Amino acid sequence: QGGFPRLGGLQDCIMTAKKRISQETFDAAVRENMDDFDMPREEAVQDAIQQFEMQGIDLSNVVTSTSCLDDSENPVLVATRKLSELAQSDAQTAELVSLQVNALISSLRESSDAEAKTMAGNAGAVETAISLLDSYTDNAEVALSCFKLLIALITKADLNRDKLKEPQDKPGIQTVVRVLQSLLENAEVQEAGFLLVKTASTKCEALKAAFMQHGGIEPVKSAFELHMDKPGLLREVGGTVHVLTNADDYSTMLSKVFDTAKELAQAGLMPLIYAALRQHIADALVLKELFAAMKGCAVQDDIVKGIVADGGLDLVLQGFKQHMEHPGCVSRVMLLLANMSENDEVKKQLGQGEALQLIMGAMQMHSGQVIVVRCGLAAMASMALRMPENCDTMIELGAAPLIVESMRQHPGASELNRHAMIAVRNMVVRKTEFRAVFLEEGLEDLIKAARDTHLRCGDAAFDCLRDLGCEYGGLGDQAGRGANSAYATCDDSLKQSGQLKAGSAMVTWEEEEAA
Numbered sequence: 001q002g003g004f005p006r007l008g009g010l011q012d013c014i015m016t017a018k019k020r021i022s023q024e025t026f027d028a029a030v031r032e033n034m035d036d037f038d039m040p041r042e043e044a045v046q047d048a049i050q051q052f053e054m055q056g057i058d059l060s061n062v063v064t065s066t067s068c069l070d071d072s073e074n075p076v077l078v079a080t081r082k083l084s085e086l087a088q089s090d091a092q093t094a095e096l097v098s099l100q101v102n103a104l105i106s107s108l109r110e111s112s113d114a115e116a117k118t119m120a121g122n123a124g125a126v127e128t129a130i131s132l133l134d135s136y137t138d139n140a141e142v143a144l145s146c147f148k149l150l151i152a153l154i155t156k157a158d159l160n161r162d163k164l165k166e167p168q169d170k171p172g173i174q175t176v177v178r179v180l181q182s183l184l185e186n187a188e189v190q191e192a193g194f195l196l197v198k199t200a201s202t203k204c205e206a207l208k209a210a211f212m213q214h215g216g217i218e219p220v221k222s223a224f225e226l227h228m229d230k231p232g233l234l235r236e237v238g239g240t241v242h243v244l245t246n247a248d249d250y251s252t253m254l255s256k257v258f259d260t261a262k263e264l265a266q267a268g269l270m271p272l273i274y275a276a277l278r279q280h281i282a283d284a285l286v287l288k289e290l291f292a293a294m295k296g297c298a299v300q301d302d303i304v305k306g307i308v309a310d311g312g313l314d315l316v317l318q319g320f321k322q323h324m325e326h327p328g329c330v331s332r333v334m335l336l337l338a339n340m341s342e343n344d345e346v347k348k349q350l351g352q353g354e355a356l357q358l359i360m361g362a363m364q365m366h367s368g369q370v371i372v373v374r375c376g377l378a379a380m381a382s383m384a385l386r387m388p389e390n391c392d393t394m395i396e397l398g399a400a401p402l403i404v405e406s407m408r409q410h411p412g413a414s415e416l417n418r419h420a421m422i423a424v425r426n427m428v429v430r431k432t433e434f435r436a437v438f439l440e441e442g443l444e445d446l447i448k449a450a451r452d453t454h455l456r457c458g459d460a461a462f463d464c465l466r467d468l469g470c471e472y473g474g475l476g477d478q479a480g481r482g483a484n485s486a487y488a489t490c491d492d493s494l495k496q497s498g499q500l501k502a503g504s505a506m507v508t509w510e511e512e513e514a515a
Helices: 010-014 023-037 041-054 073-088 093-111 114-122 125-135 140-154 158-165 170-180 187-201 207-212 219-225 231-245 256-264 270-278 284-297 303-307 312-322 327-340 344-352 354-365 371-382 389-398 397-409 412-430 434-438 445-453 454-465 490-496 509-513
Strands: none
Touching: 023 041, 073 093, 073 114, 073 125, 073 389, 093 114, 093 125, 093 140, 093 389, 093 454, 114 125, 114 256, 125 140, 125 158, 140 158, 140 170, 140 187, 158 170, 158 187, 158 207, 170 187, 170 207, 170 219, 170 256, 170 412, 187 219, 187 231, 187 354, 207 231, 207 256, 219 231, 219 256, 219 354, 231 256, 231 270, 256 270, 256 284, 256 303, 256 454, 270 284, 270 303, 270 312, 284 312, 284 327, 303 312, 303 327, 303 344, 312 327, 312 354, 327 344, 327 354, 344 354, 344 371, 344 389, 354 371, 354 397, 371 389, 371 397, 371 412, 389 397, 389 412, 389 434, 397 412, 397 434, 397 445, 412 434, 412 454, 434 445, 445 454
């Protein structure tokens, strides 16, 4: 099956990957500086770093601080070597393996720096952990300790994470899935395993696809069916479903997350999520992850209709009302509602029911939280599109001052301003009598300020000003390219504003976690 093309990530796809060197090559350069030029070790290391970086070499896979030092006493390397030796020994037992794995985890925690992970990864820690999982597929003690070790090794360490794709004929992620399938009834192992899958698959299309390809649906469903009373596990499996259905890997032009969402829904995941919502409706942290999972799966009209028909929407709104004070929870609910509003019938139902009032209430309650306001604006924009009845309701509830004040309060938030302008445009394009309501609030100046400040706001500002009946930059080839336009010196703007990797307009969950 093919994937769908990513929008907005072209710049990332055409960027040339940096070259890398091995640890041995770097150490040899340092040793040459010390032997041939009588440099002290510290100076030799800095010189080698400078020389390689001038050649465009990426040194993220190299440990520089301990180069050419005696590493026989380094606790991380000692623990890694002992684990590797034990894995190859005929005298190994599950108990000994678990003890040595935990010793390496402790060494990594005590070192608490990125180079320790690189050091262990370069010494084969990831491959050893996978090999042990392969040998002890049915042993919960070994599985739990190895899962925890892999989580420690790959968190914020992409080079270690990428080793789960290897070897091509039997990638490490396949072994992880097989262990999950073998220990379905052990909730502790499942929770650690799904945390590992979630961490590994974030921004990695290859691992998302591999998890599904090698049978990942079975442990996902079983987590709900066998462990409905385990909130910790439900949080991790919900987060995993969200990651698997989120197109966040901008290094590839194609993604299979749409196919994954359809497969999960067709496999009967949605009713299991509804059951979990009912049982844990008082737990905002569980609901937050389950709402994210629902949002990821709500990609087709029939799935969205099913959410409404089967009572899923009622549960969502119940959770929304119950946890209005939780910014992460309401943010994910509003993005789910934005997705569901792609269906016109559902959109009308949401606009004429309590959902719209809840959205605007959450935006007012969390007016200082960029992510909450941004998600609310995205939901309002979706609900207003081609739906004049909803637009009437929004204006009656005070949408105009709410949107304008959001832009005024957060001038530096590009996507918030962009979604605000899309929402305004969707309201006034079919209801021109609402133009004056927005303009009286001072919207025109805010749109121009956003246009001039944020490259991402250029198109939305042009369209919004036009539909408000304002001057929007002239006609012909110069449209939208005036002195105050975001398109002026576009190339420089891309570099200086850091927006070269802007990607799509969708909210990322890293941003939400920071809220």
